[in-house]
Amino acid sequence: MSVTLYHHPFSRAAGSVWALEEVGIDYELRWVDMMAGAQKAPEIVALNPMGKLPLLTDGDQVVTEVAAIALYLADRYAYGTLAPRVDDPARATYLRWSFFAPSVIEPGSTAKMYNWEARPGQVGWGTYETMLTAMESAIADRAFILGDTFSMADVVFGGTLRYMLRFNMVEKRPAFAAYVARLDARPALQRADARNAAIAKEHGLGG
Ligand SMILES: N[C@@H](CCC(=O)N[C@@H](CS)C(=O)NCC(=O)O)C(=O)O
Incomplete structure (x- = not known):
């Protein structure tokens, strides 16, 4: 299974990077040029009819909505630690x-x-x-x-x-x-901030 986050550092996807860093799994960030409207490209709209970021794929599974992505990652990869178990009050x-x-x-x-x-x-x-x-x-x-x-x-x-x-x-x-x-x-938030900032810089975007 491979986890990919469709990402732009000036979008809510920046927060999904923090969630990914907290669970500590390998993941790929896929650049979506949101300023140029690339989130409306057919291949993205096919996965998220809203044509918005963030969008996460985990193998064949698709998750959108920044909160759902975080809760999904916790249940899937940090159950019982970052996500209380279903029988935990x-x-x-x-x-x-x-x-x-x-x-x-x-x-x-x-x-x-x-x-x-x-x-x-x-x-x-x-x-x-x-x-x-x-x-x-x-x-x-x-x-x-x-x-x-x-x-x-x-x-x-x-x-x-x-x-x-x-x-x-x-x-x-x-x-x-x-x-x-x-x-x-x-530390996970600091790593996420650094990664988001580095990607912004790589694409010539100001802070
Ligand atoms: N309800 C969505 C909101 C997603 C959203 O509005 N994303 C913005 C970036 S933060 C976006 O993709 N805007 C570009 C557009 O709508 O074309 C969530 O919680 O993830």
Whole structure:
């Protein structure tokens, strides 16, 4: 089986590199010139009808959606370590905050940035303030989502938060900054950042 990530360093695929580095398997990065629209090429759309990155293949299996890719890799290659087993009660918290990232934080921060008008009871992110309070509750009194144990939920939730802080899409609360500093200390994240930066440089892209 061989694992290939269709990648551009300025896309969410950069976060999938972190997930790959955490599980520690061999993988190939396939350059997709997203700025030139290469993600809409027929061979990519055949695998992902959205024509978007990231896209991961593992042998004949295709996985899209940055959160699904991370959870897939953890279940497949780091089950019981980066992914709590199905009979481990920690699996509840693990899934809860992993899903919170794409279903609440991503749309909620985008809504805030673009001043979208929405009824809090009708949209999944409720209000920006409640979203931030909920996020803080996930990490405020512990090192990682599961407590002292780092898991792939931190790659999903923490990776989203890290991105949102970098682009000023969420308020810089002290608990967020402290949590992201703990994530920044992960060797796998440092390797992923270096690999993404090297690929950007190789293709003449600024940081
Ligand atoms: N829901 C997808 C979002 C994927 C997405 O929007 N990717 C962007 C890059 S971060 C993309 O491919 N944009 C180029 C395009 O839509 O043509 C995920 O979570 O992976």
